[in-house]
Amino acid sequence: MRPRDLLLAGLDCLxxxxxxxxxxxxxxxxxxxxxxxxxxxxxGVRRIIEDGFRREHRLREITIYPGYDRGSDEYAGVPEDxxxxxxxxSPERAERIRKRLARDWRRxxxxxxxxxxxxxxxxxxxxWDHITGVEPDLRESARLVxxxxxxxxxxxxxxxxxxxxxxxxxxxxxxxxxTDELIAHEYLLYEWGVRSDDQVRSALGKRIRVEFAGxxxxxxxxxxxxxxxxxxxxxxxxxxxxxxxxxxxxxAVAKLDLPEADREALLRALGRKRPKxxxxxxxxxxxxxxxxxxxxxxxxxxxxxxxxxxLDEGLTGDxxxxxxxxxxxxxxxxxxxxxxxxxxxxxxxxxEHLKPVCDRLKSEGYNxxxxxxFLQQARKNTLLIGFTMDFVALxxxxxxxxxxxxxxxxxxxxxVKEIGVMKAVGAKDxxxxxxxxxxxxxxxxxxxxxxxxxxxxxxFPGDSYALRLIHEQEPNMPPPETVFRYPWWLVFGAPAFxxxxxxxxxxxxxRRAARVEPVIALRAE
Numbered sequence: 001m002r003p004r005d006l007l008l009a010g011l012d013c014l015x016x017x018x019x020x021x022x023x024x025x026x027x028x029x030x031x032x033x034x035x036x037x038x039x040x041x042x043x044g045v046r047r048i049i050e051d052g053f054r055r056e057h058r059l060r061e062i063t064i065y066p067g068y069d070r071g072s073d074e075y076a077g078v079p080e081d082x083x084x085x086x087x088x089x090s091p092e093r094a095e096r097i098r099k100r101l102a103r104d105w106r107r108x109x110x111x112x113x114x115x116x117x118x119x120x121x122x123x124x125x126x127x128w129d130h131i132t133g134v135e136p137d138l139r140e141s142a143r144l145v146x147x148x149x150x151x152x153x154x155x156x157x158x159x160x161x162x163x164x165x166x167x168x169x170x171x172x173x174x175x176x177x178x179t180d181e182l183i184a185h186e187y188l189l190y191e192w193g194v195r196s197d198d199q200v201r202s203a204l205g206k207r208i209r210v211e212f213a214g215x216x217x218x219x220x221x222x223x224x225x226x227x228x229x230x231x232x233x234x235x236x237x238x239x240x241x242x243x244x245x246x247x248x249x250x251x252a253v254a255k256l257d258l259p260e261a262d263r264e265a266l267l268r269a270l271g272r273k274r275p276k277x278x279x280x281x282x283x284x285x286x287x288x289x290x291x292x293x294x295x296x297x298x299x300x301x302x303x304x305x306x307x308x309x310x311l312d313e314g315l316t317g318d319x320x321x322x323x324x325x326x327x328x329x330x331x332x333x334x335x336x337x338x339x340x341x342x343x344x345x346x347x348x349x350x351x352e353h354l355k356p357v358c359d360r361l362k363s364e365g366y367n368x369x370x371x372x373x374f375l376q377q378a379r380k381n382t383l384l385i386g387f388t389m390d391f392v393a394l395x396x397x398x399x400x401x402x403x404x405x406x407x408x409x410x411x412x413x414x415x416v417k418e419i420g421v422m423k424a425v426g427a428k429d430x431x432x433x434x435x436x437x438x439x440x441x442x443x444x445x446x447x448x449x450x451x452x453x454x455x456x457x458x459x460f461p462g463d464s465y466a467l468r469l470i471h472e473q474e475p476n477m478p479p480p481e482t483v484f485r486y487p488w489w490l491v492f493g494a495p496a497f498x499x500x501x502x503x504x505x506x507x508x509x510x511r512r513a514a515r516v517e518p519v520i521a522l523r524a525e
Contacts (some may be wrong), residue, residue: 025447030497031398032451036494037458037484044485048149051480060369062346062358064125066113067366078102115365116340119331130357133347135159137182138326140333143239143317145209146192146292150234152221153188153318155210159327160313165296167307168315171197172204177322181210183294188318191233197266200295206317210285212333220246283334290321310447348372402505431512440506441499448498452491 075098077081082105085094110315117136126134138157143150158165158175165174175181189195194203220242224231250270255261296315299307311407321329330336348354354372361368459482466483 003123021443025443025450028443028447028502029450029454031447032494032498033454033458035497036452036455036486037462039490040455040484040486041462042460043487043490044480044483047485048483049481060348060351060354060372062348062354062361062368062370062372064117064361065343065369066116066340074099076100077103096313113340116338116345117342118337118340121340122344128357128360130349130353131346132349134344135347136327136330136341136344138314138323138330139317140212140330143211143213144188145211145236146206148236149192150236150239151188151191151318152231154316155212156314156317156320157323157324157330158310158314158320159323160310161317164307164310165315167304168296168299168310169294170297171200172292175293175320175322177324179322180288180290180325181293182290182319182321183296184208184292184320185318186297188293188338189295198420204292205296206292207289208292209287209289210319223249281338286333287331288329290319296320320447365504437503437506440502444499444502445495447502448495451498452494455494456486459486489507 007090079108083098085097085101089097094504119136122134122136125131140155141152142155144153144155162174167184170186175183186207189200189203194200220239221231221234223242223246253263253266253270256266258266299305303309314320314326330341346357348357351372354370358368358370358373463482463484467479470479470483
């Protein structure tokens with residue numbers, strides 16, 4: 001039998017049973033449309049996540065902290081005499097008090113982390129496989145001195161696009177890399193009394209002294225808390241006077257107009273010095289001077305969302321230095337050299353290497369946070385949801401296949417005499433088998449392509465609704481182009497899969513039709 005005759009015979013059989021053929025094809029169409037739409041959503045969501053990894057560098061970043069976690073040993077490094085619990089009590093109560101004693105001792109003495117994030121340790125991280133960048137957190141509290149006025153503020157290092165930074169510099173220019181230049185926040189200058197535009201222009205080019213304090217307990221500003229005084233605004237003279245007064249106060253207690261008992265109690269309290277641990281160190285202050293070259297403002301979160309990335313790149317301090325100068329200065333601070341940085345950021349080359357690097361950090365005792373791990377979990381959840389949707393679509397397609405089998409079994413019973421005539425005029429079993437299989441192929445082909453078309457059409461309202469939800473959740477993030485993705489293998493694979501399924505569904509009815517005896521078939525009414 002020629003292919004043309006085979007095709008015409010199959011079409012003629014389907015044409016004679018219009019309603020049954022239409023309903024069967026509709027079942028295949030619904031199953032394929034559901035399958036195509038669910039797979040397209042899964043592919044689209046995975047593409048959005050992958051594009052986010054490529055576009056958003058923060059998804060490949062790991063924020064690492066010093067390894068403060070000592071595991072199950074809550075008393076590591078605490079002197080034994082500190083952990084001594086006096087009095088008769090139950091072991092459970094004594095253990096609770098020991099834990100509190102250890103916790104209070106650590107808070108007072110600031111025990112260094114077992115693995116501090118020193119500059120040497122950060123250079124070691126840079127040699128690890130799949131690490132493309134290591135950046136310490138360049139943000140430090142300091143005294144900022146301008147024209148004899150002292151303010152407590154933050155110093156940060158900027159390592160972003162200087163071209164974009166220029167959009168936020170209202171007066172002057174951004175600092176040049178490798179120089180002793182800085183820009184100041186507009187509010188800092190306002191607090192210093194530099195308020196009018198002419199005053200800001202006059203301030204450019206002047207020197208600002210940055211004083212990194214040493215040991216916190218030795219800071220003279222602590223004296224102001226005794227008198228409930230405002231420590232936010234000081235002059236250099238006031239700071240110098242407080243430094244001298246702090247040293248003289250213990251000697252002046254004997255001259256205070258106090259009852260003898262109160263004087264003795266006060267002297268006794270002042271003479272009871274806090275016991276020092278071997279890890280306690282006093283750090284000397286460090287001073288550096290910079291030239292003010294610009295005044296900047298913060299980006300508008302709604303109108304300038306594309307500039308918000310500058311905050312992640314270090315535009316967070318009251319004064320901002322070039323990153324190379326800030327890193328060199330902060331790394332040389334005695335406290336940083338000894339105790340390391342509070343945190344650092346590791347950048348991984350690709351998202352598949354994020355978890356192995358995190359596992360290595362965990363095995364070496366570091367604490368860390370990586371938002372990319374949560375998105376990887378979201379991608380796994382997306383795969384599971386996609387599998388569920390695909391499974392439902394396969395069930396719908398299975399129901400359609402059962403309809404095809406039912407249609408063709410019924411066709412065999414209704415066309416027994418026709419089969420007998422075909423065999424009587426010379427048709428062989430394989431010809432009968434081919435005619436019935438062709439019916440299944442045609443149903444699968446038409447239903448498959450219609451399913452692809454329907455699956456594509458439902459993407460328009462579905463895409464609109466999904467993009468609106470994404471915008472409501474993340475209004476400042478650029479929305480994806482689409483949530484539905486139709487790769488070529490899905491467009492051509494879905495009809496092929498439909499043909500395969502419907503053909504397999506027609507094998508049993510076709511084999512039954514091919515085994516009909518001609519004599520019995522011709523006798524059938």
